[in-house]
Amino acid sequence: MKQVDLIFFTIVLLINPCLLVLSQNAESCNSIVDFNEMVNFDTTAMFCQNVWTSKDYVLRYVQAQPGLWSFLLSAPNTDSWLGIGFSTNGLMVGSSAMVGWVYRNGTAVIKQYYLQDKDPEKVEPDAGDLTVTENSTAVFVESNRMYLGFQLNTAHPRSELLYAVGPYGRLPLANDGLRLTQHRETGSASLDYTTGRSSTKDSPYTGIKRTHGALNMLGWGILLPIGAIVARYFRQWDPIWFYSHMAIQIFGFLFGLVGFVLGFVVKDFLRAQVTHHKNIGILILILGCLQVMAVLIRPKKGSKPRKYWNWYHHNAGRILVIFAISNIFYGIRLGMEGSSWYGTYAVIVALMVIVAIILEIRLWRQR
Template sequence: MLYHHCSWKAKSSPVAPINIPTQPRNPASIPAPKTSGVTEVVEMKKASSLHTLFLFFLTSFAFLVKSQSDSCSSKLSVSHLIPFNTSSLRCFSAWSSQDFILRYENAGSNVWSYVLSAPDTGSYISIGFSGDGSMVGSSAMAGWITSSGPGIVKRYYLGGTSSKRCPPDQGSLDPVQGKSVITSQGSRLYLAFQLNSAQPPQRLIYAVGPQNNLPSSDGYLPRHKTMASGSINLSGAGGGESGENEDGGGATGDVVEGGVSGFDLKKQHAILVMLGWGVLMPIGMMMARYFKQFDPFWFYSHISIQGIGFLLGVAGIILGFKLGDDEGEGDIDTHKNLGIFILVFGCLQVMAFLARPGKDAKVRRYWNWYHYWVGRAAIACAVGNIFYGLDLAGEDRSWSIGYGIFLGVWGFICLVLEVRSWMDR
């Protein structure tokens, strides 16, 4: 058998490359997916949500404003909390600067209804009834909300301008039993009461207490922050009418604002005494104590500051003597006696300055000792009497806080200078 060995060799021929033409892509030419309908739906949902949120805040704000305000054009919002009919009350703006709204009517035979609305400042509101327009000698109704929640309404006899001269549960007013109430809604107080009277006095006294200062537990009112007087014409104020009359049925609106007699004089007294005895005197003492190395600057600064402080203090004490006994609360005699004691000490200091011995005199050391201790005793008594006087006057706490801050800064500076003087020895 013959075998033929054949060798096959495959021949490969080169394949020509195929050139496929390509063009650069333009991103802008690439068609976007068709989502316009979805986008519009999302945008509409966003707009609807924002619109709903805006309406919610607008409604909430309107409700908040409505709950915190009162006007004669709106119905009495707390009528369900008042123990008598309020559907036919007449209404007028009694004291516009303090946003006092007064509603009233003749509710029947010898019975008069009143509802006084005012902002809640954390104190009391009151309305007085005066035969001649004067505060002293009139009677008033006052109410406040206690810190624990319940409201208190009391009648007062206004026998003077101090708290002790306005005793509670006295006066000529005859409130109807069980018909007096004070309530709070939003940020307003509503003082409601009925009086037994053929016709109450038509001259009214409005007052608001100092902010965040409630009456004491025995019912005595702190001195009012501000007051006003006005009058109304009660003729034709009978019941039976529906709705509220914004013109007040004869309200004259002749409201006169202001404090009680002597209010400005009291403030002038406090400012002069505080600036003279309570501020300049301690600063002048500090100049003599810690700045003697700057001679003679310390001496002239000392006598100048003390001299001005003494004159201001004397002027303040003179004004204090002009204030009547009813211009303070508590033991006014103690305040006056302390003032006289301080004035005597101040005069002794002036006399000692005029009669001071020479530096080389043997008695100079005793004079220095006297001048040192009498001056400091006068300043200490003056500081204590300033705080006592502010408390008697029933002034806002900011007076005492502000003066206390000054004393704290002054004391800290004196402490630093005292330590420094001891270290330099």
Template sequence: MKKVPPSYTLLLILSFLFPYVYSQSQDSCSSPLPLENALPFDTTSLQCVTVWSSQGFILRYVQAAANVWNFVVSAPSTNAYVGIGFSPNGDMVGSTAIVGWVESGGTPNMKEYFLGGQQPSLVRLIQQQPNQGLPIGNVSITLIQSGRIYIAFQLLTAQPGSRLIYAVGPAGRLPQAPDFRLTEHQERIATTLNYASGEFKTEKRPESSLRRSHGLLNMLGWAIMMPIGAMVARYMRKWDPLWFYLHAVIQSTAFLLGLIGVICGFVLDDRLSANVSKHKALGIFILTFGCLQVLALLIRPEKASKIRKYWNWYHFSVGRVLVFLAAVNVFYGIHLGKPGSSWNAGFAAVLVILFIITLIMEIRIWFRK
């Protein structure tokens, strides 16, 4: 077999990488606007800012007249919509969004939306609600070149708002005629821009830490510590009364952590007005079962009591249902929050470890019997 020269191998690698490198290097703030087709307005005096480096978003803008601002937004074309929003307060709701995408046939498209709420039905085209949003000029065009999408438009205002939002849609889910409804964004950032200097800063989402606390507390309390407390009660009976006190301490701590996590969830729901009714209903159900378990501890009958076996059935059944529903709801919450696959992988790994330990202990009990 003939040996392939290293130089030829390098050329092969570069031939695969070249389209990506080329598309990324064709636009930057250190070079002029690389468009073969001229835009309907002058582009020589546009100020340029790389506003979202991880997604390749570049913003160019200039005040063309007293009440006219020209904008050009460019981003990689990845079979997803890209958009810029002008927000009065930094939130998605209440903002005017200009969204562009390339249709399956290669035709570029662009629409203006007013984001009236969290539900997709409240995100509507400006032309369907003309009294909402910022006034958009007649110039509106989307171009595709060198693997990048360019959105050019005008705002008819004396001074655009400084709170800008950038978003990327989910791949393969483009707006479709006739209503061109937007699906929920895949990624987004909020920034504050100083138009005079071009300086900007990325705003931290105020609910991000609350969302993380909600997820971690519920995961640790209901879905991890509760099963561990149940395992202590089942497999450490020979160390009486140590097992009981250990079981009570673990479950009480788990309940408190879970309770705080649920409260964080209610606060988060109030701030975001998100449509998470199933997740919320499951959380309330789990909290109710947790309260029943606390009450069961307070009214626990003596071992010699005739009703002790019924109490045991109740306590074990409610506990098992609680643990199962908690695991389901944590996975569902991760799905809704979209924090990344690492959360799913980490939580699943903990559950697998607990399952393996449980299986080993059950096999030991079976062999003893």
């Protein structure tokens, strides 16, 4: 097996163990949590609800005594601020929210904000109409999940809840008055505190974001590797292998191109800070365009330049596939789509790797 192929297989196989670790960050309502040392109220006998399944948000709550309610919200820690709002009509404007975050030096902050308007400048810190019990607030990170705990003095909490997560790595700053940066993703839900039923709605751009991810996954991350496998291991079926390879790569490029464009649409709508993901995507598109142009100037078989063209075309394709698979996993993490997306794509990649290994062994034996 060639050295480049060994590097490709090693990188992909190394990704899969990481997925197991990431999936362990998910939290289940079946387990009892005991964070009594972290917060000033009992957390062992709280009701639990998966309130924002697509983002793995878990809300625990209980009426500790008449007129006193305890809340503990948890979500994957993404170096972002985490917030839960209480609304009278299900809308953001006019609601009050509890927002918390943890700086990289370990300093934790939790505040109440009044959502006066959708403009971040109109989201006021240390304001709102929630009556928060003194010394009941806490925010901490445990097992790569962020927890937001607090108690409210109220006969019955508002049932219209809002959830939001801030942009990656952009936490509120003290010299800016701890004002919140534009949220990266939002969700809303109606929670029945008696039955525990919750109906969550994702933000309106979730569908576009998932379409962006699915198209890139199908185009760059599935069809292009399959086309490369066809070109390397099925040359004995000439010219079927060539036309199959061309057709698969063309469809893969087109799907990936549409997914690339949708990525900029999502970025503008959500004002997402995804510099690394975007730059890798641009590199992948450039490599894809270079591959298309290379086909147009392909030298004839047997000519001297054909050897160098083959070297470029094969290795540029391998580099493209490696970056594409890595960026897809990275994009799933940025989109907080959870273990289902990780697991599905990991299985697909693993199957392609297994098939490639079997075919490579067969090719090696034939040689």
